[in-house]
Amino acid sequence: MTTTTPGIRKTKPRRAKRGGVMGNTGLYIATGVAALLFLVPFYILVRNALSTDAKITGENWELFPTDIQWSNITDVFNDPSVDFARSLWNSTVVAVLHTVGILFICSLAGYGLARIPYKHANKIFYLVLGTLMVPTAVTFVPSFVLVSSLGWVDTYRGLIIPALFSGFTCFLFRQYFLGFPKELEEAARVDGLGYWGAYWRVVVPNSLNFFAAMATITFLNGWNSFLWPLVIGQDPSSWTVQVALSSYMTNQTVVFHQIFMATAISILPLVFVFLFLQRWLVQGIAQTGIKG
Amino acid sequence: MSTTTTRDLASPAPAKASSAKPRRGLRGNSTFNFWLFTGPFLIGLMIFVYVPIGWSIWLSFFDARFTVTPDKFIGFDNYKYMLTNDDFIGSLGTFTVFAAFIVPTTWATSLGLALLVNRLRFMRAFFRSVFFLPTAVSYVAAALIWKMSIFSGVRFGLMNTVIGWFGVDNIAWLADPSPPWYWFVIVTLRIWIQSGFYMILFLAALQNIPAELYEAAAIDGAKPGWQTFRYITLPQLRATSTAVILLLIIAAYQAFDEFFNLLAKTTWGRPPLVELYYKALGTEQDYGAGSAGAVILTLLIVIVTLFQGKIMGFGRGDESK
Numbered sequence: 109m110t111t112t113t114p115g116i117r118k119t120k121p122r123r124a125k126r127g128g129v130m131g132n133t134g135l136y137i138a139t140g141v142a143a144l145l146f147l148v149p150f151y152i153l154v155r156n157a158l159s160t161d162a163k164i165t166g167e168n169w170e171l172f173p174t175d176i177q178w179s180n181i182t183d184v185f186n187d188p189s190v191d192f193a194r195s196l197w198n199s200t201v202v203a204v205l206h207t208v209g210i211l212f213i214c215s216l217a218g219y220g221l222a223r224i225p226y227k228h229a230n231k232i233f234y235l236v237l238g239t240l241m242v243p244t245a246v247t248f249v250p251s252f253v254l255v256s257s258l259g260w261v262d263t264y265r266g267l268i269i270p271a272l273f274s275g276f277t278c279f280l281f282r283q284y285f286l287g288f289p290k291e292l293e294e295a296a297r298v299d300g301l302g303y304w305g306a307y308w309r310v311v312v313p314n315s316l317n318f319f320a321a322m323a324t325i326t327f328l329n330g331w332n333s334f335l336w337p338l339v340i341g342q343d344p345s346s347w348t349v350q351v352a353l354s355s356y357m358t359n360q361t362v363v364f365h366q367i368f369m370a371t372a373i374s375i376l377p378l379v380f381v382f383l384f385l386q387r388w389l390v391q392g393i394a395q396t397g398i399k400g
Numbered sequence: 401m402s403t404t405t406t407r408d409l410a411s412p413a414p415a416k417a418s419s420a421k422p423r424r425g426l427r428g429n430s431t432f433n434f435w436l437f438t439g440p441f442l443i444g445l446m447i448f449v450y451v452p453i454g455w456s457i458w459l460s461f462f463d464a465r466f467t468v469t470p471d472k473f474i475g476f477d478n479y480k481y482m483l484t485n486d487d488f489i490g491s492l493g494t495f496t497v498f499a500a501f502i503v504p505t506t507w508a509t510s511l512g513l514a515l516l517v518n519r520l521r522f523m524r525a526f527f528r529s530v531f532f533l534p535t536a537v538s539y540v541a542a543a544l545i546w547k548m549s550i551f552s553g554v555r556f557g558l559m560n561t562v563i564g565w566f567g568v569d570n571i572a573w574l575a576d577p578s579p580p581w582y583w584f585v586i587v588t589l590r591i592w593i594q595s596g597f598y599m600i601l602f603l604a605a606l607q608n609i610p611a612e613l614y615e616a617a618a619i620d621g622a623k624p625g626w627q628t629f630r631y632i633t634l635p636q637l638r639a640t641s642t643a644v645i646l647l648l649i650i651a652a653y654q655a656f657d658e659f660f661n662l663l664a665k666t667t668w669g670r671p672p673l674v675e676l677y678y679k680a681l682g683t684e685q686d687y688g689a690g691s692a693g694a695v696i697l698t699l700l701i702v703i704v705t706l707f708q709g710k711i712m713g714f715g716r717g718d719e720s721k
Contacts, residue, residue, distance in 0.1 A: 136520075139520065142531070146531055148550075149534070149537075220434050229434065245673060246673070246697050273449060356544070358664050390532070
């Protein structure tokens with residue numbers, strides 16, 4: 109089993125052959141139907157975002173609006189009850205700083221735990237492992253207690269800093285660095301670099317794939333997180349885009365075209381991030397087995 | 401998890417031995433460097449993870465309504481209150497029902513998608529992207545699409561339009577707990593968002609199954625299809641399946657976003673975190689009881705994790721083998 113030959117990948121045509129043309133057609137029909145089902149929510153989102161309220165709530169289901177309502181975009185940003193532009197800005201700040209902060213802090217710690225000998229390193233590693241068993245979402249009550257005592261409610265600090273110390277991300281970086289080729293670091297040492305210099309000049313530049321994967325996953329989680337921003341963002345001025353969307357659903361008056369357009373706008377940057385960085389995302393998930 | 405640690409911790413040991421002879425100079429001081437690298441993280445971990453947990457345990461023994469610095473010690477009363485509270489116990493029941501629905505359905509959907517995509521020869525990347533794309537969507541945005549359009553209780557909702565073609569009356573999907581159609585809404589939403597992610601895990605595992613196994617089975621006369629799936633594919637995917645199931649349970653335990661948004665203003669369908677949110681941060685502001693609830697939930701998940709880790713050997717990383 110260990111001597112896997114290159115022939116391994118060549119079996120796919122053979123396996124497909126046994127179904128013949130009919131089997132292949134069936135396969136593509138099944139996959140196509142599943143794909144259509146998975147695309148329905150996106151279709152509805154785009155359709156409703158570009159329709160008038162009368163069309164959205166109309167008697168007959170209109171497949172796609174014949175008169176596309178681009179003015180729905182300005183409606184979203186002109187609504188005085190929810191400052192949607194502000195929430196987009198808050199989400200951008202939070203997601204970017206969240207990603208940069210986590211990557212910086214957790215990668216350093218992961219490297220320290222993986223590579224730098226220290227007599228209490230094992231005990232410290234257990235401290236990190238212990239936090240893996242407690243899901244962060246479950247501890248939002250005590251975290252809120254702490255953050256409100258610090259006076260960080262409704263601030264970027266409160267939104268960003270408590271989420272930076274992810275035992276899980278640290279653990280993933282440690283696992284990754286354990287597998288990093290030692291020879292490269294030793295070469296750097298011979299050149300007279302210390303741990304710090306070797307890390308920034310040799311280890312990080314040779315780990316950009318892994319960093320890109322972790323950055324994509326972390327950014328998605330930062331942009332999409334809801335519970336913590338909901339708890340911390342008590343004043344509308346500190347709402348992230350997810351909290352703003354949530355508020356649309358409980359408003360007294362529902363303006364359909366506006367809330368669907370707002371949702372579409374909130375998803376759009378992610379779809380782009382996703383399409384361009386999918387390679388790293390898939391690689392990261394397959395490597396680590398985890399989303400965040 | 402315990403197996404992970406003992407195994408992994410064995411590897412740094414030789415490195416430690418070799419550095420027993422400390423080399424002085426710029427690069428020699430490894431203690432300093434260790435703290436330089438791990439210090440910021442560890443300080444933050446203490447302040448933002450361990451302090452809240454400790455504070456919460458402390459609060460759970462006090463009468464802490466509207467205050468986080470209480471002085472009235474009440475022993476285990478908060479725990480007694482939570483464990484006899486119908487809402488809190490009910491939320492654990494809600495979680496159990498939710499897990500019973502979502503774990504097998506997501507497992508089957510993601511495995512099914514992986515099997516389909518794995519056999520494709522043309523447009524494979526395209527279909528993989530389609531199934532994976534919902535991973536980028538937030539639960540809040542999906543809840544909005546589900547609640548306001550697909551499962552809107554009125555006539556123009558997509559599902560009600562579709563069942564209307566067959567002469568079926570409108571269904572109040574979310575606004576009426578009997579019959580509990582809201583489960584269908586919640587489960588389809590979560591399947592849509594998370595299946596693509598687990599599909600990627602299954603795809604990676606499928607590609608690691610040695611082709612020789614299928615060839616040998618063919619020589620032995622196994623019929624391709626159900627027989628090879630049952631006796632080769634499924635057993636070979638055991639490690640990944642186990643990991644996926646554990647991840648699904650833990651994710652279901654932390655469900656909040658879609659319940660909170662789909663079932664706002666209702667009294668049914670509240671999983672533990674939603675219940676805790678209303679208890680601690682709602683009008684009651686009962687931090688004592690809320691903290692006791694958080695401690696109970698944490699203990700439950702730790703027990704489940706340790707138990708599953710022991711039984712199934714999860715965490716050894718052999719799903720990537």
